[in-house]
Amino acid sequence: AQSVTQLDSHVSVSEGTPVLLRCNYSSSYSPSLFWYVQHPNKGLQLLLKYTSAATLVKGINGFEAEFKKSETSFHLTKPSAHMSDAAEYFCVVGYSGAGSYQLTFGKGTKLSVIP
Amino acid sequence: EPEVTQTPSHQVTQMGQEVILRCVPISNHLYFYWYRQILGQKVEFLVSFYNNEISEKSEIFDDQFSVERPDGSNFTLKIRSTKLEDSAMYFCASSAQLGSFEKLFFGSGTQLSVL
Numbered sequence: 596a597q598s599v600t601q602l603d604s605h606v607s608v609s610e611g612t613p614v615l616l617r618c619n620y621s622s623s624y625s626p627s628l629f630w631y632v633q634h635p636n637k638g639l640q641l642l643l644k645y646t647s648a649a650t651l652v653k654g655i656n657g658f659e660a661e662f663k664k665s666e667t668s669f670h671l672t673k674p675s676a677h678m679s680d681a682a683e684y685f686c687v688v689g690y691s692g693a694g695s696y697q698l699t700f701g702k703g704t705k706l707s708v709i710p
Numbered sequence: 711e712p713e714v715t716q717t718p719s720h721q722v723t724q725m726g727q728e729v730i731l732r733c734v735p736i737s738n739h740l741y742f743y744w745y746r747q748i749l750g751q752k753v754e755f756l757v758s759f760y761n762n763e764i765s766e767k768s769e770i771f772d773d774q775f776s777v778e779r780p781d782g783s784n785f786t787l788k789i790r791s792t793k794l795e796d797s798a799m800y801f802c803a804s805s806a807q808l809g810s811f812e813k814l815f816f817g818s819g820t821q822l823s824v825l
Contacts, residue, residue: 638714639801639816700753
C-alpha cells in the first residue's frame with residue numbers, strides 16, 4: 596500500500612522568495628515519486644520525478660526536490676518564486692504493475708505568489 | 711507539444727441521468743486512464759485501459775461506470791445513473807509505454823456537477 600501526505604493545503608510566498616512545499620510518503624515498494632503542477636484550466640503537468648537514481652532531482656522551471664528515505668520525505672523547493680508559479684502542486688507516489696500504472700496523489704498544495 | 715483533450719470542460723446533469731465524458735488521447739498512445747478528484751479530496755485512480763479492455767480498476771469503478779474506445783481516437787467514461795457523490799473533476803490520461811511515468815500525459819479535466 597502507498598500513501599502521500601502534503602502537509603500544507605495552501606502556501607503563500609512573496610515573489611523572489613524561496614518556495615517549500617512539503618510531502619511525506621509511505622510505500623511498501625521502492626517508491627517512484629513525482630511532483631505534478633496544475634495551472635488554472637490546464638492539465639496536470641509533470642514537474643519532476645524520482646526513480647531511485649540521484650536523491651536530488653531537478654525539474655522544470657527551476658524546481659527541485661530531495662528524496663530523503665530516512666524521513667520518508669520528498670519536499671519541493673525553488674530558490675526564488677515567480678508569479679507564474681502560482682498553481683496547485685501535487686505530490687504523487689507511483690507503482691507500475693502488470694498492465695497499468697497506479698498513481699497515488701496527495702491532496703494538493705495551492706501556491707500563491709504575492710507581487 | 712501533444713495534448714490530451716477532454717470535452718466538455720464542465721458538465722451539469724441531474725441525478726439519475728447518464729453522462730459520457732470524452733477524451734481524445736495522444737494519437738500514438740496505447741494506455742488510457744481515468745482519474746477523478748472530488749472537491750477538497752485527493753486525485754483517485756478509477757480505471758486503466760489497454761488493448762480494448764480494462765486492465766485495472768479501483769473499487770470506485772463499480773457497475774455504474776464503463777469505458778470505451780469506440781472509434782480508435784476517443785476514449786470515453788460513461789456513468790450510467792449519476793449520483794450526487796459523482797460530482798468531481800475527472801481527468802483522462804494516456805501514455806505510449808508502460809512503466810515510464812514521465813510519458814504519462816493528463817488532460818485538463820471535466821468538472822462534473824450532479825444536481
